[in-house]
Amino acid sequence: xxxxxxxxxxxxxxxxxxxxxxxxxxxxxxxxxxxxxxxxxxxxxxxxxxxxxxxxxxxxxxxxxxxxxxxxxxxxxxxxxxxxxxxxxxxxxxxxxxxxxxxxxxxxxxxxxxxxxxxxxxxxxxxxxxxxxxxxxxxxxxxxxxxxxxxxxxxxxxxxxxxxxxxxxxxxxxxxxxxxxxxxxxxxxxxxxxxxxxxxxxxxxxxxxxxxxxxxxxxxxxxxxxxxxxxxxxxxxxxxxxxxxxxxxxxxxxxxxxxxxx
Amino acid sequence: xxxxxxxxxxxxxxxxxxxxxxxxxxxxxxxxxxxxxxxxxxxxxxxxxxxxxxxxxxxxxxxxxxxxxxxxxxxxxxxxxxxxxxxxxxxxxxxxxxxxxxxxxxxxxxxxxxxxxxxxx
Numbered sequence: 001x002x003x004x005x006x007x008x009x010x011x012x013x014x015x016x017x018x019x020x021x022x023x024x025x026x027x028x029x030x031x032x033x034x035x036x037x038x039x040x041x042x043x044x045x046x047x048x049x050x051x052x053x054x055x056x057x058x059x060x061x062x063x064x065x066x067x068x069x070x071x072x073x074x075x076x077x078x079x080x081x082x083x084x085x086x087x088x089x090x091x092x093x094x095x096x097x098x099x100x101x102x103x104x105x106x107x108x109x110x111x112x113x114x115x116x117x118x119x120x121x122x123x124x125x126x127x128x129x130x131x132x133x134x135x136x137x138x139x140x141x142x143x144x145x146x147x148x149x150x151x152x153x154x155x156x157x158x159x160x161x162x163x164x165x166x167x168x169x170x171x172x173x174x175x176x177x178x179x180x181x182x183x184x185x186x187x188x189x190x191x192x193x194x195x196x197x198x199x200x201x202x203x204x205x206x207x208x209x210x211x212x213x214x215x216x217x218x219x220x221x222x223x224x225x226x227x228x229x230x231x232x233x234x235x236x237x238x239x240x241x242x243x244x245x246x247x248x249x250x251x252x253x254x255x256x257x258x259x260x261x262x
Numbered sequence: 263x264x265x266x267x268x269x270x271x272x273x274x275x276x277x278x279x280x281x282x283x284x285x286x287x288x289x290x291x292x293x294x295x296x297x298x299x300x301x302x303x304x305x306x307x308x309x310x311x312x313x314x315x316x317x318x319x320x321x322x323x324x325x326x327x328x329x330x331x332x333x334x335x336x337x338x339x340x341x342x343x344x345x346x347x348x349x350x351x352x353x354x355x356x357x358x359x360x361x362x363x364x365x366x367x368x369x370x371x372x373x374x375x376x377x378x379x380x381x382x383x
Contacts, residue, residue: 040290040374045279049271049294049368134264166264169301169368194348195299198362228348230358 053170056138060145060173067150070259071158072252073172075196076180077189078162081206083111084239085180086159090118092249097256098152102144103159104136111159123147127161135166138173155256164193168200175259182207183214187221194228202233204248209238268302268368269310276373277319284375289323291374297330297367304329323373332365 048054064071076082083103090099100121103111112124123144127133136158145156158174160167179200181189184207190197197203203225211218222234233251237244276292292311296302304327311325332345336352337359345365351358 039377041284041377042293042372042374043279043281043284044372045275045370046372047275047279047370049268049275049370051275052271133267165301169264191348194350195301198299198350226358228350230351 050170053138056142057171057173060138060142061175063142063145063150064156064173064175067153068260069150069153069156070176070256071156071172071174072255073158073160073167073174073177074180075160075164075167075177075200076162076182077164077185080162080180080182080185081239082159082162082180083114085204085206085237086157087114087118088239088242088245089249089252090115090120090157092245093155093253093256094118094120097155097253099155099157100148100153101157101159102136102141104140104161106133106161115159121148121153133166134161134163135170136160136172137170141172154260164189164196168193168196176201176255178202178204180204180206181221181225183210183216183218183221187217188224190221190224190228197225197228197232200229200232202235202251203229205234205236206239208236209241209243264301265303265306266310266314269307269314272311272325272370273314273318273320275370276323279370279373280319280375285319287375287377289320289373290376291324291326292320293326293328293371293374295328295330295367295369295371297365298332299362299365300368302368328371330364330367333363334360335363337361 074082074086086101090101093099100123101115102123102125103115104125104127105111106127108126109124112122115122125136125140125144127136127140141158148156158172164179177200179196181203183205186192205218205221208218218236225232225234235244235248235251237248239245272292272294276289280287280289296304307327308325315321315323333342334345334350335342336355336357338357339352339355341352341354342363343353350360352360
């Protein structure tokens with residue numbers, strides 16, 4: 001169709017610093033090698049850099065589908081209340097929904113210790129073993145998941161490393177992603193980190209009990225979320241006081257049940 | 263923040279893509295496409311690439327980065343446009359149902375290998 005062609009033309013016109021000096025490529029179809037007048041040969045590669053992770057994520061997704069486990073990837077900046085939100089969520093849905101947690105941190109097991117109080121099995125990943133990574137990747141999830149009794153779990157929640165940038169880029173084989181934004185952060189986080197808010201299915205606006213003490217404009221934050229991701233469900237909660245948790249948990253249980261049905 | 267990991271992946275993929283008969287050839291450039299939505303900082307990636315290629319078949323290669331704009335298509339009215347600011351709403355009909363056609367790329371397009379002058383085309 002025409003739009004695709006247009007897109008290609010656009011791409012070719014787009015700035016490409018190295019290519020300016022030599023435009024004459026003679027393509028040899030079989031080898032994918034083209035000869036250029038400047039004395040270099042172009043060898044076509046056309047591969048996604050994150051191919052390895054994407055394949056591993058697909059493998060994880062199949063494993064979790066086989067076991068009927070709903071996998072949720074929870075992301076946010078540091079300190080927005082991921083651990084408290086998950087503690088409260090798990091306390092409410094267990095033991096009816098058999099849950100487990102994989103928690104990623106660069107260092108320490110503090111979050112895992114807190115989550116273990118919910119009596120859900122918890123696997124801690126410290127990414128510093130893998131080079132202090134700022135996010136969790138698919139193969140790390142696989143390693144952690146196989147230590148759990150996957151036949152006895154309906155819901156696996158992954159608490160990602162606190163970071164609004166990198167985790168959004170890495171598929172781990174999850175079914176759904178949610179992002180937590182707390183009212184102690186800027187209202188404009190969604191437009192500063194659009195990929196994160198585009199990639200997530202729902203947003204939790206946390207710490208609303210603090211609103212009376214802050215200049216945070218809640219409506220502005222929600223508008224920014226919807227500017228980046230129209231119609232995204234936004235749950236206004238306080239993990240601390242448990243205000244607003246019901247609607248979030250209803251949404252979550254519905255998701256888990258949908259997956260378990262298959 | 264994960265640019266070093268990405269640089270190492272690029273080196274791995276590019277090295278594996280060198281045909282056996284060209285394994286000794288000098289790699290002049292690695293051509294990369296990075297979408298504007300990808301969580302990668304080109305400057306950091308360049309810096310990491312310089313470090314990552316040391317003592318590899320890619321030593322001395324240049325990293326050529328092509329920025330790919332974010333292009334969206336409206337699922338309701340078929341309008342297509344380039345997104346320059348974080349507003350993911352159809353400009354024509356205000357629909358929020360979009361398909362992102364480009365902008366998420368993090369792809370190695372090709373590598374360029376230097377040839378001996380006598381067999382240049």
